[in-house]
Amino acid sequence: MASVTSQHVEAASTLAVIASSNEPLLFLTADLNVIAASASFCRTFQIDAAGIPGRQLSEIGGGEWAIPQLNSLLAATARGTTPIEGYELELTLIGQKPRSLVLNARKLDDGDNDRVRLLLAISDVTAARAASREKDDLIREKAILLQEIQHRVANSLQIIASVLMQSARKVQSEEARGHLQNAHHRVMSIAEVQRHLAASSLGDVSLRPYFVQLCESLGASMIQHPNRLSIVATIDDSVVNANTSVSFGLIITELVINALKHAFPCNRHGKISVDFRSHGAKWALSVADDGIGMATGSDKAKPGLGTGIVEALAKQLGGKIIVQDLKPGTSVRVVYDEMVTRTAEARSIA
Amino acid sequence: MPTHKNVVLVVEDHPIIRSAALDFLESAGFEVIEASCADEAIRVLESRPEIHLVFTDVEMPGSIDGLKLSHYIKDRWPPIKLIVVSGRTFVEQGHLPLGARFFPKPYNENAIIEAMRRMLSETD
Numbered sequence: 418m419a420s421v422t423s424q425h426v427e428a429a430s431t432l433a434v435i436a437s438s439n440e441p442l443l444f445l446t447a448d449l450n451v452i453a454a455s456a457s458f459c460r461t462f463q464i465d466a467a468g469i470p471g472r473q474l475s476e477i478g479g480g481e482w483a484i485p486q487l488n489s490l491l492a493a494t495a496r497g498t499t500p501i502e503g504y505e506l507e508l509t510l511i512g513q514k515p516r517s518l519v520l521n522a523r524k525l526d527d528g529d530n531d532r533v534r535l536l537l538a539i540s541d542v543t544a545a546r547a548a549s550r551e552k553d554d555l556i557r558e559k560a561i562l563l564q565e566i567q568h569r570v571a572n573s574l575q576i577i578a579s580v581l582m583q584s585a586r587k588v589q590s591e592e593a594r595g596h597l598q599n600a601h602h603r604v605m606s607i608a609e610v611q612r613h614l615a616a617s618s619l620g621d622v623s624l625r626p627y628f629v630q631l632c633e634s635l636g637a638s639m640i641q642h643p644n645r646l647s648i649v650a651t652i653d654d655s656v657v658n659a660n661t662s663v664s665f666g667l668i669i670t671e672l673v674i675n676a677l678k679h680a681f682p683c684n685r686h687g688k689i690s691v692d693f694r695s696h697g698a699k700w701a702l703s704v705a706d707d708g709i710g711m712a713t714g715s716d717k718a719k720p721g722l723g724t725g726i727v728e729a730l731a732k733q734l735g736g737k738i739i740v741q742d743l744k745p746g747t748s749v750r751v752v753y754d755e756m757v758t759r760t761a762e763a764r765s766i767a
Numbered sequence: 768m769p770t771h772k773n774v775v776l777v778v779e780d781h782p783i784i785r786s787a788a789l790d791f792l793e794s795a796g797f798e799v800i801e802a803s804c805a806d807e808a809i810r811v812l813e814s815r816p817e818i819h820l821v822f823t824d825v826e827m828p829g830s831i832d833g834l835k836l837s838h839y840i841k842d843r844w845p846p847i848k849l850i851v852v853s854g855r856t857f858v859e860q861g862h863l864p865l866g867a868r869f870f871p872k873p874y875n876e877n878a879i880i881e882a883m884r885r886m887l888s889e890t891d
Binding site: 567 | 826874875
């Protein structure tokens with residue numbers, strides 16, 4: 418593919434290097450005359466190699482390289498002002514889909530200032546761009562699908578919540594009504610974590626906004642006289658995975674239901690404090706009230722479904738339940754302390 | 768106390784959710800009317816000028832959804848109060864007509880009733 422300009426013979430080695438380049442390359446004079454093209458250029462853009470040397474860039478192939486932007490960029494490169502670096506261009510070939518190209522060009526630094534030579538490298542990124550577009554489409558589809566699932570879950574939870582509340586209004590027995598309302602609170606508590614999950618992209622849940630919202634919605638649905646009873650949540654910056662957050666949320670729900678049910682009879686005023694903090698692997702969740710305190714002896718309440726739920730969830734989390742008489746009131750703490758758990762494990766192995 | 772009951776139109780395509788909504792609103796002392804899509808809601812609104820508040824879902828079959836319905840109502844019957852509910856968590860307040868309230872599903876019935884009472888007392 419040797420080529421000859423009017424007075425100057427290009428070094429055969431230079432031309433051989435150009436011809437054998439894997440990346441499409443053009444070797445040009447300052448006035449954009451093509452001295453040589455790589456075989457890869459001819460192949461990629463379907464131009465006959467024999468017709469290239471000695472022609473103007475704008476004349477090769479079917480004239481598709483007559484691109485004004487390219488001309489002005491190459492002229493600037495030849496003047497030595499700005500090399501072309503990663504310039505993106507759409508090339509239109511007759512009867513074909515447009516190709517996405519990335520161009521790089523520089524002036525050869527061979528010490529010959531009279532004969533300026535330009536090297537233009539052309540990467541065809543059409544396939545790569547199509548693949549990345551496809552990937553973007555897939556990501557978008559996945560996001561839409563996820564939203565759709567969250568929407569369906571929310572609707573299903575609404576159906577369950579609606580049925581539970583409707584049943585609670587219809588039943589005659591106070592006890593049955595209480596059970597149905599508690600079931601409704603449990604559903605709402607799960608819905609709350611679902612909402613916080615939908616808002617977080619990584620499947621991790623930030624506990625403070627979740628628990629604050631949970632306590633607000635428990636208060637809104639269970640406290641008839643907000644000036645008599647209140648729920649205050651003090652939560653640190655802990656972030657946990659979704660499953661763990663669901664368990665914590667359900668424990669809080671059960672303990673708050675329990676406190677509201679037993680701690681404040683006869684329109685007693687009071688406050689329920691929900692507290693969560695963690696340090697390293699250790700954490701402590703507590704729900705405390707300033708109510709009448711737990712009955713003992715024959716008045717002691719039979720453990721209900723709520724107690725069973727809290728025990729099962731605490732066990733699942735590896736936590737220990739500590740009940741304390743606050744005089745006045747009661748505090749129930751679920752703590753996870755590596756020491757406690759390790760001892761428990763050692764005992765179960767023995 | 769007002770001698771008349773406030774009239775609420777419930778627009779919800781799911782029969783179980785709709786019937787439960789009618790039930791809790793009736794228990795709270797509202798007079799309720801139902802529609803299962805936005806098109807039906809508009810027909811009802813045209814024939815029943817006494818409606819004070821529309822409680823609508825967003826995703827429903829029909830020519831327009833509940834969000835568009837809420838804008839149509841705000842435009843055509845400005846005094847009517849609007850509560851919009853949806854299983855989609857983020858219907859931004861900016862997408863709602865001015866003065867409308869949004870609740871994500873599953874909603875808290877007491878919170879809805881309280882919001883309705885507050886909205887309706889603003890004009891009474």
